[in-house]
Amino acid sequence: MSGAFLHTIFDIAAWLAAAGAVYWLSRQGLRFPTQSFELPYVAALVFGAGLGAYLFGSANLWLSGQSGIARSVEGALAGGIVAIELYKWSAGITVRTGARFALPLALGIAIGRLGCYFAGLDDFTYGTPTTLPWGHDFGDGVLRHPVQLYESAAMALFAIAYVAAALNRNAFAITNGFYLVLLYYGSQRFLWEFLKPYGALIGPFTLFHLLSLSILLYAAVMLATAPKARRLQNELLA
Template sequence: MSGAFLHTVFDIAAWLAAAVAVYWLSRRGLRFPAQSFELPYVAALVFGTGIGAYLFGSANLWLSGQSGIARSVEGALAGGIVAIELYKWNAGIALRTGARFALPLAVGIAIGRLGCYFAGLDDFTYGTPTALPWGHDFGDGILRHPVQLYESAAMGAFALLYVLAVLNQGAFTITNGFYLALAYYGAQRFLWEFLKPYGTLIGPFTLFHLLSLSILLYAAVMLATAPKARPLHERAVA
């Protein structure tokens, strides 16, 4: 079974798991802002994630001395954030609309990164050489950091903690879950980037180092300015 086929299978599984996560949240009695379900909002989100995915993914290839077109999960995330913030600004929406994406984001990345792992060298998401016992040979005879698995495990852990917060009705975590997910994602992604063979942009930092810091900063600002969390029963989650 080819790596490309497995990658596609896990991509589909990631989308399905994200959809299941949204359904599970709704079954817990949480109601999310209606604006995040409206067609223009969804269209802006899809457009932004698509542009960001290919823009940053392809730029990273170029900076790493390679040609071609590539996609990036982090690029998609950044593009989606920018697109939605611009859409909300243009539509005069002051309400925070990201809460329902926290669990789907974490679950989707945790599963999707498994596809990157099975895709091997062609995916260009593998790690740098390592002598550690869990180093993986992706087909070129070199043991490398399985950074895809590192990220998958990290986001899986966040998903688990988030689920526990929902079960315990943790108002702050649920209300600000998306920004907590972004902060966590940006921090762990920044660390893994040191273990990837990407071309640097500023000093020892790659394009994705800088993007990770930008996402982390955005999340920090949103968390610092978050309104006080209130009990979640019978009200929309912002």
Template sequence: MSGAFLHTVFDILAWLTAAAAVWWLSRQDLRFPAQSFVMPYVAALVFGAGLGAYLFGSSNLWLSGQSGIARSVEGALAGGIVAIELYKWSAGITVRTGARFALPLALGIALGRLGCYFAGLDDFTYGTPTTLPFGHDFGDGILRHPVQLYESAAMALFALLYVLAVVNRNAFVITNGFYLVLVYYGAQRFLWEFLKPYGTLIGPFTLFHLLSLSILLYAAIMLATGPKARPLHERAVA
């Protein structure tokens, strides 16, 4: 099987698993905000995510001295956040609407990164050369950090911890899950970027270093300014 075909297979699996996570959460008697399922909200999310994916993915490619068009999951995440915040501001929506997306996001990235791993060199998501015994040869005879697997494992761990929190009815984690997954994602992605052969933008930092910090900072501010989580039987999850 070709790398491109396997990448597509895992992309589909990522979307299906994310949808299954949304369904599973709906069976847990959690009252998430209805605003995150209305059509204008979904349209803004899809538009922003698509624009961000290609804008940041292609920009990173060019900064790394390569031509072409590329997509980025982190770019999609950033674009989606900006689009939703603008939509909520224009529509006068003040409730926090991201809580239901924490688990789907973590699982989607965990599976999607497996597709990036199997795509090999063409995907340009591989790591820098390494002498570690678990280095992987993507086809050019050089052992590299399989950073796709690092990120996949990290996000799978978050998903597991989040599921345990839901099962144990941890109100803080459920209410703030989206911002917690953003903090976690931004931090781990920032670390893995040091193991990628991308062109730098400021000092030793790549475009995705700066994007990771931006996502982490946004989530930290939202956590710091959010309402205190109360027991789930007292309020709807926001």
């Protein structure tokens, strides 16, 4: 079975898991902002995510001395954030609308990264050479860090923690889950970038180092300005 086929299978599984997470959350008696299901909102999200995915993915290839077109999940995340913030600003929406996407995002990345792992060298998401016993040969005879599995495991841990918070009706975690997952994702992704063979952009930092920092800082600001927990309890939990 080819790596490209397996990648597609895991991509589909990631989308199905994300949809399942949205459904599961809707069955927990939790109330999320309705704006995130409105058609203009979804259109802005899809457009921004798609543009960001190809823009940053392809730019990273170029910076790494390779040609072609590529996609990036982190690029999609950044593009979606920018598009939604611009849409909300133009529409006069002041409500924080990302809460329902925390668990779907974590699950989607955790499963999707497995597809990147099985895609092998062609996916260009593998790690740098290592002598560690769990180094993986992606087909060129070189043992490399399976950074895709590192990220998959990290995001799966977040998903487990979020589910526990949702079941315990943790108002702050539920309402600010999207910014928590962004903070967590940006932090762990920044670390894994040191284990990837990507071309540097500034000093030792790659394009995705800088993108990870941007996402991390955005999340930190949003969390620092989050409404108080008691108010969240009254407004967003059934």
